[in-house]
Amino acid sequence: MEIRKGIAVSPGIAIAKPMLIDSKDYRIPRRSILPSNRAREIQRLRKAFSTAISELEEIGSSQDIKKNNIQDIFAVHMRFLRDRSFRKRITDFISKELVTAEYAVSAILREIASHFAGIDDPYISERAADIYDIEKRLLIFLLGKRQEEVDHLREEVVILAGDLTPTQTAGFNKSFVKGFATEKGGRTSHTAIVARSLGIPAVVALGDMSSEVPPECVVIVDGYRGVVVIDPDEDTLSQYNQYSRQMTQFTSKLDELREFPADTRDGVHIQLMGNIEFPDEAQIVVEKGGEGIGLYRTEFLYLYGGQEPTEEDHYEAYAEAIRAVQGKPVVIRTMDLGADKLPHSGWHAHESNPVLGLRSIRYCLQSLPLFKVQLRAILRASVLGDVRVMFPLITNLQELRQAKMILRDVMEDLDEYAVPYNSELPIGIMIETPSSALTAGLLANESSFFSIGTNDLIQYTLAVDRANEHVSTLFSGAEPAVLRLLRSVIQDVHKAGIGLSVCGEMASDPEFIMLLLGMGVRVLSLAPPMIPEVKKIIRSVTIEECNQLSRKVATMDSHRQIKNYLRDATTRILPETF
Ligand code: PEP
Ligand code: MG
Numbered sequence: 001m002e003i004r005k006g007i008a009v010s011p012g013i014a015i016a017k018p019m020l021i022d023s024k025d026y027r028i029p030r031r032s033i034l035p036s037n038r039a040r041e042i043q044r045l046r047k048a049f050s051t052a053i054s055e056l057e058e059i060g061s062s063q064d065i066k067k068n069n070i071q072d073i074f075a076v077h078m079r080f081l082r083d084r085s086f087r088k089r090i091t092d093f094i095s096k097e098l099v100t101a102e103y104a105v106s107a108i109l110r111e112i113a114s115h116f117a118g119i120d121d122p123y124i125s126e127r128a129a130d131i132y133d134i135e136k137r138l139l140i141f142l143l144g145k146r147q148e149e150v151d152h153l154r155e156e157v158v159i160l161a162g163d164l165t166p167t168q169t170a171g172f173n174k175s176f177v178k179g180f181a182t183e184k185g186g187r188t189s190h191t192a193i194v195a196r197s198l199g200i201p202a203v204v205a206l207g208d209m210s211s212e213v214p215p216e217c218v219v220i221v222d223g224y225r226g227v228v229v230i231d232p233d234e235d236t237l238s239q240y241n242q243y244s245r246q247m248t249q250f251t252s253k254l255d256e257l258r259e260f261p262a263d264t265r266d267g268v269h270i271q272l273m274g275n276i277e278f279p280d281e282a283q284i285v286v287e288k289g290g291e292g293i294g295l296y297r298t299e300f301l302y303l304y305g306g307q308e309p310t311e312e313d314h315y316e317a318y319a320e321a322i323r324a325v326q327g328k329p330v331v332i333r334t335m336d337l338g339a340d341k342l343p344h345s346g347w348h349a350h351e352s353n354p355v356l357g358l359r360s361i362r363y364c365l366q367s368l369p370l371f372k373v374q375l376r377a378i379l380r381a382s383v384l385g386d387v388r389v390m391f392p393l394i395t396n397l398q399e400l401r402q403a404k405m406i407l408r409d410v411m412e413d414l415d416e417y418a419v420p421y422n423s424e425l426p427i428g429i430m431i432e433t434p435s436s437a438l439t440a441g442l443l444a445n446e447s448s449f450f451s452i453g454t455n456d457l458i459q460y461t462l463a464v465d466r467a468n469e470h471v472s473t474l475f476s477g478a479e480p481a482v483l484r485l486l487r488s489v490i491q492d493v494h495k496a497g498i499g500l501s502v503c504g505e506m507a508s509d510p511e512f513i514m515l516l517l518g519m520g521v522r523v524l525s526l527a528p529p530m531i532p533e534v535k536k537i538i539r540s541v542t543i544e545e546c547n548q549l550s551r552k553v554a555t556m557d558s559h560r561q562i563k564n565y566l567r568d569a570t571t572r573i574l575p576e577t578f
Contacts, residue, residue, distance in 0.1 A: 001233045004206045006181065007472055008226035009192035011529070012201030013244035014179025015237070018219040018230075019157035020100075021146050021164075028106040028139070029162070032214060033098050041094050045087075045101040048141040053081050055137070076130050077137075102142040109135040153177070158219050160209060166190035166341060167303040170277065174198060179221035181228045183209050186475060188455035188505045189467035190340050193297075196508065196527040197277055199284075203228050205469030254532035258289035262535045266542040270517065272535060273329070273525040275503055278304075279317045282324035284528040289535065292328035292386070294525020295451065295503040296321060298374065299335040302343045308370070314377030322385040329386040331451065331525075332378050333430065334371070334403075336360045336392040340467055355465065360393035365402055375410040379421035388426040390451060395435040397442055404446070428499070432456035437485040444496035451525065452489060454504025458482050477506045478562040483515075483553065490520045501525050510574060511566045513537045518550025533574070540573045 022028050033041055060074045080086055093104040113131035116124055147168075150159070153176035163184040169191050172180075177200060185191055185204030195202040201223030209228075213219070217231035220240050224247065229236055262270045273294030274285030285293060301309045301317055309317075322330050337343065338359025351357035364371040378389050391403045404427060414421050431437050432453035444450065454477055459466040461482050464475045476482070493500040501523035506512045508526040513534055516524065526534060549569055556562045 001236060002230040004181075004209065004228045004230070006203040006206035006226050006228065007185070007187050007469070008202075008223050009185070009187050009189075009204050010195035010200055010202040010223045012179065012199065012223045013240060013247060014158045014201045014221040014223070015218060015240060015244065016156040016158045016178045018160045018213055018217065019150060019153075020213065021150060021159060021161045021168075022102060022143055028102050029209060030103050030107075031100040033094075033100055034216060035098060038095055038098065041099075041101045041104075042091050044142060044145065045090060045094065045104070048101065048105070048138045049081055049087060051141045052134070052137045053078065056081070076127070077134055080130070080134055102139055102146075105138045105142065106135060109138075150177075158221050160213060160219065164191050166194050166300070169194045169200075170198070170300060170304055172198070172200065174200060179203075179223065181206055181209070181219070181221050183207060184467075184469050186465070186467045186469060186472045188458070188475070191467075193275075193455075193505070193527070194277055194300075196529065197275065197281055199529045205472055207469070251532070254536055255288070257532050257535050257539070258287070260289075260535070260539065262289075262291075262538045264517070264538055264541055264543050264546075266544065268517075268522070268543045270538050271501075271523040272531050272538075273331075273501070273503075273523065274528040274531065275508075275525050276321065276528070279320035279324070281528060282321040282330075285531070286324060286326075288528045288531040290325075290528060290531050292325055293321060293330045294501050294523065295390075296330060296332045297336065298333060299337045299341050302335060302337060303341060308343075309373075311373045311377045314374055315380055318377060318381035318387070319384055322381060322387060325385070327385055329388060331388045331390050331428070332381075333390045333392055334361070334364060334374055334378070338363050355459070361391050361399055361403060362393070365399065365406075368406065371406060372410050372413075375407055376414065379407075379410060379414055379425065380419060382422035382425050383420050387422065388428060388449070390428045390430060390449075392430045392453070393432055393456065394429040394443065395433050396439065397446065400429060400443060400446055426499075430456075430503075431489055432504075433460050434485060437461075437489050440489045440492035441496065444492055444498050447498060449499030449501070450489065450493055451501045451503045452486065454482075454486075454502060454506040457485065457504065461485060476559045476563065477504075477509070477512060478559040478566065480557060480559070480562070483519075483562070487519055487554075494520065499523070508534070510534065510537055511563070511570045514541055514546045514549050514569055515553055515566060517541070517543060518546035518548070518553075537570065537573055 020031050056074050056078050090104045090108050093108055094101060109131050113128040116131060117128040119125050153173060156176055156178050158178055159180035161182050163182050179201040182204045183206050192202065192204060201221050203221055203223060203226050206228060214231050220229040220232055262272045271291050273292045274290040275295040276282055276285065276293055277297045277300040282293060301313060318332060339355045348358060381387055394400050426448035428449035428451060429443060429447050430453045431440060431450050436443055437457065455466055458475055458477055462474060462479055464471045466475060502516055502521050503525035507524040508530040510533060553562050553565065
């Protein structure tokens with residue numbers, strides 16, 4: 001039995017057999033196999049070799065390659081792949097060490113590459129790069145097959161991986177993928193956000209999990225406490241089975257709150273809305289008692305399916321979500337692509353610092369045809385219900401004005417063809433950079449509403465990557481700098497009299513609910529599965545208690561002190577969560 005501690009990013013307990021998926025750009029951990037699976041792994045290896053050889057034959061015969069005289073490079077690759085002793089070395093390794101084909105490929109090829117790299121002859125040392133290329137080529141096939149296995153699961157599993165992209169996570173079949181655990185990642189990474197929205201228990205940032213995961217073992221993913229147990233003993237397994245039953249009872253009890261309003265004990269109504277990534281989640285928002293959709297992350301239309309969505313794809317997706325909430329508001333955020341949300345590799349030029357690069361509204365403003373397709377669809381859908389449009393990552397007035405100008409252009413196009421839309425469509429922005437927070441007063445004059453995206457706001461204020469496990473303890477909404485910015489935005493919004501919500505993960509975190517209410521927030525948009533728990537907190541407190549708590553927090557000078565204080569206050573209300 002091995003117990004690992006990471007960051008809990010999506011609540012719930014999953015107990016199932018592990019399924020291991022790795023990424024070709026990442027170290028391949030050692031994975032053991034049963035002796036009975038030896039032949040199967042060797043067969044997978046053979047297939048990988050023959051696929052790589054056919055691919056190279058095809059590439060080598062292409063005219064471009066011939067013209068440019070780069071056949072030699074491929075000839076070197078081919079020689080290696082056809083070398084029987086080279087292949088035998090890998091099959092022997094699988095047989096003797098009882099490891100997966102991908103691990104054997106990676107281990108042997110890296111050994112050869114580092115041997116070459118150390119030789120004092122430039123011709124030979126440069127061959128190391130060829131070996132890494134061959135490794136990649138073989139791994140693409142082997143890992144691709146693993147991904148296909150994940151796509152066609154027939155039994156329940158928990159996924160163990162170095163890292164997962166938001167797109168991979170969104171593609172999991174919930175009936176079979178019961179949970180996942182990754183070595184990398186952070187609480188507000190988009191992978192974590194998708195897991196929460198789908199209700200898949202998950203733990204990230206576990207560090208090196210390369211220690212062997214025995215074949216045929218069971219793994220527990222405890223998404224409440226951020227713990228993963230590999231190959232648990234009987235006592236641990238039965239304790240977890242019991243804990244899981246208790247938590248299921250607790251959650252279904254919370255679900256009974258669905259019919260009750262999110263009113264504080266002194267009668268102040270708090271509007272609870274849902275964050276969604278896919279249109280079918282709108283139904284979950286309704287089931288959990290949400291009062292609309294406060295954040296529709298539309299970029300997932302680009303991340304899923306591998307093709308650029310057409311105007312009709314956009315329209316259908318929005319129409320589905322709008323119909324599901326039956327007249328309640330739907331805030332459609334224009335696409336927030338870039339940073340960790342990339343449709344495919346080679347999507348746009350490589351950036352050394354993508355979080356500060358061409359992402360989100362900046363990308364849209366430089367890709368007008370793509371942006372206009374989405375805006376047309378949003379406008380067309382605006383007649384189907386209470387639709388609002390929201391621009392992400394606005395940093396200054398000029399960007400907001402530009403985005404609005406393009407929206408007006410699209411409106412004029414629709415006018416020309418007499419296509420109906422709501423000309424009074426509310427236009428809001430996300431406050432997720434210190435720059436927009438500090439100029440909130442100016443931006444409020446030209447916006448119908450704000451939604452505070454605390455995930456990015458924390459990342460940019462504290463200069464802490466939201467998805468990097470090495471700095472995850474520094475990523476905290478309880479930092480006095482973050483709270484000052486929040487207070488100042490809330491004050492500016494109240495002065496301007498426009499709408500305000502918080503849609504970052506802070507609004508899903510039980511510990512921050514009283515503080516947000518005390519700071520004056522009355523609309524929260526959160527992961528749908530968290531709505532009942534947050535409602536329970538709201539229904540247990542008075543606004544006066546929240547105001548007092550907020551005043552007290554304002555006197556504190558460290559995030560640790562604030563966090564402990566908030567945790568104590570929340571534990572008194574909802575001990576089951578902690
Ligand atoms: C945020 O940054 O807080 C936010 C809600 O947007 P996203 O998480 O999609 O970046
Ligand atoms: Mg954001």
